[in-house]
Amino acid sequence: MSVSPELLTPVDTSGLEREELLDMYRRMLQAREFEERLYYLFLTRSMPGTMHQATGQEAVAVGVVSALRPDDYVTSTHRGHAHCIAKGVPLNEMMAEMFAKRTGSCKGMGGSMHLCDFRTGMLGAFGIVGAGIPIATGAALSAYVRGSGQVAVSFFGDGAINSGVFHESLNMAALWKLPVVFVCENNQYALSMRVEQSSAVGVLSSRACAYGIPGVRVDGNNVVAVNRAARQAVTQARRGDGPTLLECLTYRQRGHARFEASHYRDQAEVAAWEQYDPIIRLHNALVEAGLAVEDELATLQQKVEAEIDEAVQFAEASPEVQPDDFWAYISDEAAYA
Amino acid sequence: MPKLSMMEAIREAILQEMQADPRVILMGEDIGVFGGAFHVTHGLLEQFGPKRVWDTPISEAGFVGMAVGAALTGLRPIVELQYADFIFCAMDQIVNEAAKIRLMSGGQASVPMVIRAPQGATGRGAQHSQSVEAWFMHTPGLKVVVPSSPYDAKGLLLSAIRDNNPVLFLEHKLLYGSASPGGGKALSDPSLRPIGREVPEEPYAIPLGKADLKRPGRHVTVVATMVMVHRALAVAEELANEGTEVEVIDPRTLVPLDLEAILTSVRKTHRAVVVSEDVSRAGVGAELAALISHDGFDYLDAPVERVCAENTPIPFAPPAQERAIPGTADIRQAIRRVLSGD
Numbered sequence: 001m002s003v004s005p006e007l008l009t010p011v012d013t014s015g016l017e018r019e020e021l022l023d024m025y026r027r028m029l030q031a032r033e034f035e036e037r038l039y040y041l042f043l044t045r046s047m048p049g050t051m052h053q054a055t056g057q058e059a060v061a062v063g064v065v066s067a068l069r070p071d072d073y074v075t076s077t078h079r080g081h082a083h084c085i086a087k088g089v090p091l092n093e094m095m096a097e098m099f100a101k102r103t104g105s106c107k108g109m110g111g112s113m114h115l116c117d118f119r120t121g122m123l124g125a126f127g128i129v130g131a132g133i134p135i136a137t138g139a140a141l142s143a144y145v146r147g148s149g150q151v152a153v154s155f156f157g158d159g160a161i162n163s164g165v166f167h168e169s170l171n172m173a174a175l176w177k178l179p180v181v182f183v184c185e186n187n188q189y190a191l192s193m194r195v196e197q198s199s200a201v202g203v204l205s206s207r208a209c210a211y212g213i214p215g216v217r218v219d220g221n222n223v224v225a226v227n228r229a230a231r232q233a234v235t236q237a238r239r240g241d242g243p244t245l246l247e248c249l250t251y252r253q254r255g256h257a258r259f260e261a262s263h264y265r266d267q268a269e270v271a272a273w274e275q276y277d278p279i280i281r282l283h284n285a286l287v288e289a290g291l292a293v294e295d296e297l298a299t300l301q302q303k304v305e306a307e308i309d310e311a312v313q314f315a316e317a318s319p320e321v322q323p324d325d326f327w328a329y330i331s332d333e334a335a336y337a
Numbered sequence: 338m339p340k341l342s343m344m345e346a347i348r349e350a351i352l353q354e355m356q357a358d359p360r361v362i363l364m365g366e367d368i369g370v371f372g373g374a375f376h377v378t379h380g381l382l383e384q385f386g387p388k389r390v391w392d393t394p395i396s397e398a399g400f401v402g403m404a405v406g407a408a409l410t411g412l413r414p415i416v417e418l419q420y421a422d423f424i425f426c427a428m429d430q431i432v433n434e435a436a437k438i439r440l441m442s443g444g445q446a447s448v449p450m451v452i453r454a455p456q457g458a459t460g461r462g463a464q465h466s467q468s469v470e471a472w473f474m475h476t477p478g479l480k481v482v483v484p485s486s487p488y489d490a491k492g493l494l495l496s497a498i499r500d501n502n503p504v505l506f507l508e509h510k511l512l513y514g515s516a517s518p519g520g521g522k523a524l525s526d527p528s529l530r531p532i533g534r535e536v537p538e539e540p541y542a543i544p545l546g547k548a549d550l551k552r553p554g555r556h557v558t559v560v561a562t563m564v565m566v567h568r569a570l571a572v573a574e575e576l577a578n579e580g581t582e583v584e585v586i587d588p589r590t591l592v593p594l595d596l597e598a599i600l601t602s603v604r605k606t607h608r609a610v611v612v613s614e615d616v617s618r619a620g621v622g623a624e625l626a627a628l629i630s631h632d633g634f635d636y637l638d639a640p641v642e643r644v645c646a647e648n649t650p651i652p653f654a655p656p657a658q659e660r661a662i663p664g665t666a667d668i669r670q671a672i673r674r675v676l677s678g679d
Contacts, residue, residue: 073410107443114441123409124442128433134399135434138406138414145362145388146411165430168399175394329440330477332447332501 007249008276009219011285016224018291024066024223025286025297028058028279029304031082034091037308038081038098042258048100051112052079056221056253059278060185061086063226064153064246067234073121073139073152075132077185078113079252080125083155089117095311101318108321109329123152129190130156130163133182137169140180140237151179151237159190161207162198170245174211177242181233184245185220187252192264205247213243220248221278224285253277341536342514346487347453348377350494351415353540355385358413361498364391364400365417365453374419375455375513401427401452405435405503408450413498421456421469421507435503436478447501451494457509457564457614458651458662466651466658468615470562473505474591474624480504480545481591485512485566486533489589492543500545509563509614529567546593550602554582557672558602560625561612562588565644565663569612572668583672591621599625600633607638608675612668617645642671 013021035053042051054061057079065074065086076083084094089105097104098112105117113127123139126132136154143150160166161184173180184204188195201207208215214236218229226248233244251273255262262270286292341349355361363378363385369392372379382390393400397418404414418424424431435448458466473479482497482504484490490508497504511529532551551566552573561569566587573583584602588595603609609629613621622643629641647661 075406104443106441106445109443110441116438116442116445118409118442118445123406123446124438126434128429131402131429131434134402134430135406135409137399138403138408139410140406141391141403142407142410142412145407152406165398165402168394168396169402171394172396172399172403176391326440329442329444331480332439332444334447334501336499336501 007219009222009225011222011224011281013224013285013289013291016227020066021282021286021291022300024062024227025279025282026300026304027062027066027086028223028282029301030091030307031058031061031085032279033304033308034085034094035081037312041312047098049111050257051098052257053254054079054082054252056273056277057185057187057250058082059223059226059282060183060220060248060250061155063223064155064181064183064230066227067230068151068153071121072150073123073136073143075123075136075152075154076115076125077129077132077156077160078125078127079157080115081112084115084117084122084125087117087122088120089115089122091307091311092314093117096315096318099315099318100321101315102321102325103314103318107325107329109326130160130165132156133160133169134165137173137178137180140173140178141176143179149238151181151234153181153183155183155185157190158184158186158188158195158204159193159198161204170211170213170243173243174213177240179237179240180243181230181237182243182245184247185250186247187250189252189256189265191256203247205245208245213245215245215247217247217249220250221276221281223278223282341487343484343487343490343508344375344377344513346491346536347494347508348379348381349536350491350498350540351378352381352384354495354498355381355389357540360411360413361415362389362391362407362412363415363417364393364404366393366395366419368392368417373417375510378417397423397426398430402430402434404450405430405438405448408448409438409446413449415451415453415498418452418454420465421454422464422467424452424454424469431473431479431503432476436476439478439502448503449501451497451504451506453506453508455508455510455513457511458658459510460653460655460658462653463650468613468646470507470591471615471620471624474621478503479592482506482545482589483562483591484508484589485563485587487514487536488533489543489549489587491536492541493545493589495540496542496545499542504545507563511564529564530570532567532570543589545590546595548586548588548595548598550584550598551587552583552585554584554606556582556606557608557610557675558584558586558599558606559610559612559668559672560586560588560599562591562621563614565612565614568663568665568668572665572672576669576672581672581676596628596632599629603629603633604636607636609633609637610642610644610668610671610675612644612663614646614662616648617643618648620645639675642675644668644671
């Protein structure tokens with residue numbers, strides 16, 4: 001498949017503060033470096049479990065979450081590291097969870113596919129495709145009932161839009177004008193299945209018309225474009241005008257999981273999309289707009305690498321989960337309050 | 338003290354908790370202006386308004402999942418499924434999310450929600466008749482409540498709403514004690530009787546995991562739930578005339594299970610029959626029989642008998658349904674078998 005050039009929009013930084021842009025750049029780098037280090041760790045040593053990289057998709061997570069308040073909610077997917085990092089889940093704890101340590105975000109009980117951090121509004125990555133969609137919708141209902149002014153965002157992939165809960169949730173969210181934004185991260189593959197083979201309509205955002213809500217398709221490798229579209233959707237949700245279906249067109253540069261080699265797709269297609277890597281595009285835009293110089297961005301890169309080094313050291317030095325730890329987590333017997 | 342039906346007792350528990358705690362909301366199909374398929378939520382929309390009482394479209398997976406999201410973010414939702422059979426549409430959200438989030442999150446989050454579901458065979462055919470408790474006993478992270486009387490239902494529901502975990506609260510359609518679509522005939526079931534104490538008006542909690550001795554006896558222990566408690570009591574009355582004293586234990590909650598109360602009884606009677614309306618294969622009876630047989634082995638004078646539904650989808654024709662579901666004759670025979678040691 002060739003890259004559709006009409007979907008690629010210029011990275012127009014106008015109207016955004018330099019600090020905001022650099023923060024988005026830093027968050028994308030963190031997500032990239034976290035997963036690249038993880039990939040290396042899986043290659044070079046014995047790591048527990050599995051992991052799914054979102055390499056090339058970082059602009060979706062960062063662009064959307066940058067449009068949120070700290071107390072807003074996010075649900076994520078099995079490919080969720082970038083969403084967590086964008087939401088501010090501490091890197092040390094995330095890495096410790098990858099190592100199945102007691103200091104992990106989920107005390108070593110969740111793993112890569114079930115990361116969550118309730119302090120930062122990260123309600124959970126879910127290993128069941130589509131499962132986070134009604135949960136985010138329910139968090140939005142809760143925000144509405146409590147009058148908290150919070151918004152919920154559900155990230156899900158092009159595979160999840162064919163699940164029943166996608167339809168049920170969008171219908172109820174639209175019916176009741178709940179403060180939720182549905183972000184379809186269309187990376188064009190559900191494991192091996194191309195989106196054209198799984199969805200009867202090519203433009204996934206067009207499904208929004210079934211619910212009478214805005215459906216917006218955006219260049220998902222352009223963090224600024226994602227951020228602008230997300231701001232509009234979040235503003236609409238927060239003022240009580242209901243949900244938006246935001247389709248972010250992107251590309252999964254790596255295999256589905258760990259070392260999966262993607263024999264079902266043409267390597268030329270992968271190479272073509274690598275040229276439109278969202279981090280490189282923001283990097284170039286920042287330099288071209290005179291908002292940052294190469295040295296500064298290189299320093300930022302080194303800083304992020306050092307953060308990941310530290311996270312790995314933290315994880316390695318952390319205590320192991322003990323075999324009986326899980327008994328403490330099955331049910332909550334705290335007093336009713 | 339007012340005499341309440343189970344339907345009224347359940348409504349009173351919901352109403353009182355909604356008054357006491359603004360975090361409690363309701364979700365479900367036809368629970369608003371219609372008042373619920375079994376009239377349980379009658380009047381609650383008028384009293385609490387649409388922000389507390391969410392009349393949902395037919396989207397079980399969607400609204401159960403939404404209840405999980407609401408429970409994670411500060412509310413305490415009570416979801417009504419119109420029939421327990423419809424719970425299977427929401428299995429993923431119950432089994433993979435509600436039940437697992439606490440463990441998966443390393444204890445960061447709890448899921449304080451109640452799923453109410455009317456179950457049991459009442460002549461409506463296979464998709465409106467199932468007893469679903471075993472599916473959920475099999476899912477760690479859930480609690481399972483199975484009341485047999487209005488008094489128990491009110492106190493147990495109050496505890497379920499206040500519990501920090503997902504609780505499946507099963508209500509037997511035959512026990513609601515009010516006319517319901519297609520269920521009017523149930524009122525003439527001769528084995529149903531007012532049992533337990535009258536229902537106090539003030540809120541009271543019955544802890545989850547505490548069995549109730551419904552009838553003391555010394556010759557045989559019958560462990561039964563929901564409608565089967567009533568049938569066991571009917572048989573116990575009958576056998577009392579023959580000099581056989583049947584002890585009837587109602588666990589009231591299957592998870593957590595008050596095994597100690599059951600074993601205490603078995604240590605006295607040395608014989609046990611377990612009665613449950615769900616199908617026998619890998620069911621409640623299988624679990625209880627295994628626990629009693631293992632932990633009470635030294636005290637048993639006969640193998641534990643199971644009286645459960647036949648391993649069939651519930652057939653529509655009344656005589657066929659009657660054959661499939663445990664009746665008083667089945668319970669009586671099982672008691673005779675354990676007493677004779679055959």
